[in-house]
Amino acid sequence: MPFVDAAVAGTRNLLCVTATDTAPLCGAHFESGVRRYDTVPRNTEYHPEMGLRVLIGALVRRAASRDKAAVPVCSHVSRHYARTYLELEANATEANAALEELGFVHHCQDCLERDHEFGRLPDAPEVCPDCGSRRVVTAGPIWLGPVAEPSFVERVSDAVTDDMGEAKRARKLLDTVAGEPDRPTHYDQHRLYKQWSRPAIGMEEFVAALRDAGFAAARAHYSGTAFKTDATVAEMRDVTADLG
Ligand SMILES: [Zn+2]
Structure with a gap:
């Protein structure tokens, strides 16, 4: 600073x-x-x-x-x-x-x-x-605004070449950032399941269930269990109640 x-x-x-x-x-x-x-x-x-x-x-x-x-x-x-x-x-x-x-x-x-x-x-x-x-x-x-401009991030991802060290990791990071719904906070799936006293299900299944219910949802790059959605905590709990 x-x-x-x-x-x-x-x-x-x-x-x-x-x-x-x-x-x-x-x-x-x-x-x-x-x-x-x-x-x-x-x-x-x-x-x-x-x-x-x-x-x-x-x-x-x-x-x-x-x-x-x-x-x-x-x-x-x-x-x-x-x-x-x-x-x-x-x-x-x-x-x-x-x-x-x-x-x-x-x-x-x-x-x-x-x-x-x-x-x-x-x-x-x-x-x-x-x-x-x-x-x-x-x-x-x-x-509170977007932290990235998806079209810019996609262009950066396309410009990553294999000879740049960590190309695979960089592309994965950029592609995740580009696909994150524009929300000011993300959730940690394990923290939610702990809150609900239920064993956590797979991330892909979890995010797909939210999408199937009509919510915006995608993994977020912050951690392996981070995701973003426009669903409320109560809505997520209901939508995933019968899974796992
Ligand atoms: Zn509360």
Whole structure:
């Protein structure tokens, strides 16, 4: 973060940022996350994505202070770092539009349901609308918009050649990122099944069941058990009740 202002000032088109301080980013080291990224990070079961969105949110705000719009075209969290590629545009109106993609996530620590709202001020629920728990935490402002532009990511994947080390791994990562539904948080399937006191079923079967029920659903690149969907926790529980 100490170098962001200089990087934004010295970059014309594409700003590429790697962050290795995942504990402050995801809220595991709360106070240092607040200091470095000037936001409220929260430690949830989707911590890699929380960290990525805290990072992008901070970068978008710093760029906006220089009348520049920063829009992520590709992002991922791999091993122990977050990486994002931001397209920069020197345009105050576009910078305003980028800021409108920031907002808050409200997360229930009991039933794992979460909601998000765009804007500069949060309207946090006092109790979880789904289970009535008072253990609802709010994170933000963080980036809520897309973390990648699928057509760009697909072109990057096509440009990976076998002589580039780890070509297979890179293609798999990029293809997963390109196919992720545009939602601000992902779920961890094992965490859900633990919550439901049921043995987890295979990821492919699980994601297919959600799709068959009419929901958007796909694996997410954050881990082998990560996925994204527009279904609620209660809907997922119902849809998969007879499986496994
Ligand atoms: Zn709840």
